[in-house]
Amino acid sequence: MSSTADIETLIARMALGDRAAFSALYTATSAKLFGVALRVLDNRAEAEDALQEVFVKVWRAAGTYQVNGLSPMTWLITITRNHAIDRLRARRGATGGMDELAELADLTPGPEALAIASSDSGRIAGCLGQLEPDRADAVRRAYVEGETYDELARRYGVPLNTIRTWLRRSLLKLRECLSS
Amino acid sequence: MTDLTDREEDQTIAAEYALGLLTPPEARAFEARLAVDPQLRADYALWAEDFVALTDAIAPVVPPKSVLTGIEAQLFPQQKRSLLERLGLLPAMLGGLTAALVVLFVTNQGWLDQPGVGPAYTASAQIAAEDQSLVVLARFDPAAGALRIERSAGGALPGRALELWLIAGDNPPVSLGLLPQTATGDIAVPEALLASLDGGVLAISDEPPGGSPTGAPTGAVLAVGAVTTI
Incomplete structure (x- = not known):
């Protein structure tokens, strides 16, 4: 994987229409982004x-990258994650699919996955570990599975307002922990 | 106390936005605030960075080649084999004010080089716009280590400059410098770039005075020509 500065340079060159930079960015990041899309969409x-739609978006949005305040890999992964979740939600809507939720894999990473997780992920994992397990699980499901409040309420068998209240409280605790 | 609560509220709603938990009207309202509130943008960026760490454990998977082919077909249609597409200059050209179609004039050595007259050029290119609004002949004189430039039509717009670029293969354009303001003149070619001339392409773009501030073409690509070795 290229360094943060390398990827930033590639995005800046893409904003000027540099196709070689696009190829280099694709080579450096497509496997990670494909992994994320696969994980979300299964x-x-x-x-x-x-992934194809994501890279088309990235090429067209390269000029806006510098103003968003995100690090380059965060920007790329966030675009991929959001796009995959839009697709996932469209699919659920189309199939009426709350039933599918039970089939989705458990989010707890296996031992191999944990071994390759970087030190950065240790921080959020540590802070999620300080929440009650089902609340930490709800945050992960919202981020990686794109579950909505409605879906989370059904999953945990609580009213919509209740799930929103406790998830919001959990997010605030999480922020305190992450910023400490 | 109220301020703290407001801050907490902002931090929480930024997290909900990052997770995609807001309803569409709520998300639109949040985005409207985001556009004008730097603190809120910072709150969102913080969450985006933290949450993205949840993907650290996701193993990379190499996508099939068809994905890249599909992207290129969508982003760079039809020009798939064209010179401009290979140069990566198409978006710059489309973005420019003068989105003139540019065609390639392969040098006709018969009329470009009169036998026995003048320096022994080793490479040449006619760099021309399709409508002939800009025509530049560039010939490499190895004795001088420079391209002899002869501009027979067109020129820089008032307050603008013309910049000459060398493109080798799929590499990004490398600036060779500004075209002389006079119709004829020399542009030295750094020794490191000499090998790229052979089989390379020369292009001229419209740039601010002093040339592109970024190291890549920023204005319209006005003319393109392939280098032929003599």
Whole structure:
């Protein structure tokens, strides 16, 4: 993986229409972004379509990168995650699919995955560990599975207002922990 | 106390936005605030950075080649094999004010080089716009280590400059410098770039006085020509 500065330079060159920079960015980041799309969508063909759409977006949005305040990999992964979740939600809507939720894989990373997790991920993992397990799980499900308040309420068998209240409280605790 | 609560509220709603938990009207309202509130943007950026760490454990998977092919077909349609597309100059050209179609004039050595007259040029290119609004002949004189420039049509716009670029293969354009304001003149070619001339492409872009501030073309690409070795 290229360094943060390298990726920033590639994005800046893409904003000027530099196709070689686009190829280099694709080479450096497509496997990670494809992994994220696959993880969210759990469907290879859909993840391939999503990745294609993501890189088209990235090429067109390269000029706006510098103003958003995100690090380059965060920007790229966030675009990918959000796009994949839009697709996932469209799919759920189309199939009426709350039933599918039970089939989604458990979010707890296995031992191999934990081993390759970087030190950065230790911070949020540590702070999530300070929340009650089902609340930490709800945050992960919202981020990685794109679950909505409505879906989370059904999953945990509580009213919508209740899930929102406790998740918001959990997020505030999380912020305190992450900023400390 | 009220301020703290407001801050907490902002931090929480920024997290909900980052997670995608807001309803569409709530998300739109948040985005409207985001556009004008730097503190809120910082709150959001903080969450985005923290949450993205949840993807650290996701292993990379190499996508099939068809994905890249699909992207290129969508972003760079039809010009797939064209010179401009290979140069990566198309977006710059489309973004420019003069989105003139540019075609390639392969040098006709028969009329460019009159046998036995003048220096022994080793490479040349005619860099021209399709409508001939800009025509520049560039010939490399190895004795001088420079391109002899002869501009027979067109020129820089008032308050603007013309910049000459060398593109080798899929590499990004490398500036060779500004075209002389006079119709003829020399542009020295750094020794490191000599090898790239052979089979390379020369392009001229419209730039601010003093040339591109970024090291890559920023204005319209006005003319392009392939280098042929003599």
